[in-house]
Amino acid sequence: MSYIAASTAGAPGAPLFVTFHGTGGDETQFHGLARQLVPGAHVVSPRGDVSENGMNRYFRRTGEGVYDMDDLATRTTAMASFLKKTKAGINTDRVIGLGYSNGANILASVALSDPDIFDDMILMHPLIPWTPSPQPGLTDRRVLITAGQRDPICPPTETEALAQYLVAQGANTRVEWHPGGHEIAHNELAAAQVFLSDVRGLQDAR
16 A cells, blocks of 8 residues: 655654644645654655545544544555555664544554554544554553643543543553644644653664
8 A cells, every 4th residue: 555645764773753644634734843853753744545525534434523434444454554664664663653633543543453563652632432442562652642622523531531541551641631622732742842852862862
């Protein structure tokens, strides 16, 4: 499986940083942000290959918060395959994922099915409206969830349920809230910087 993607080569041995846009976004939405968060990283940003009224998405849905679960499963497998091939082509032992909204959902879905792909995940306004099966492979994975306390698309109760699930799987999980809705707030970006500070430290030490 291949995707239209933005790609920036990083320093030898640097982490691979994969970004996933929100509904209606494209491969440029967070590509530059990844380069700012972890300078020198290899950055790959695939574009969602589903069109919803002309807007890019990573999987189909039948309504707001109602996913086509068969399509999600198919496209999760395809994305996991793409990511494994991408990682194999880069000499790195650390993979970071960042996704917003629909992008956070495909990132989370890949991690639930293939937990060995990502070491660090930033899930911005995710919505996982089902109860995932236990996934012991998430143990010790690092996860930052960011969310709005008044988000009409991703209800706080769903965010809390996802965080509790991840903690139960042994993932090192933290949640950063802001008082607004589905928009990305400054404190979310600041939390992402702190979350990835150890990665930047490793880069600086090279």
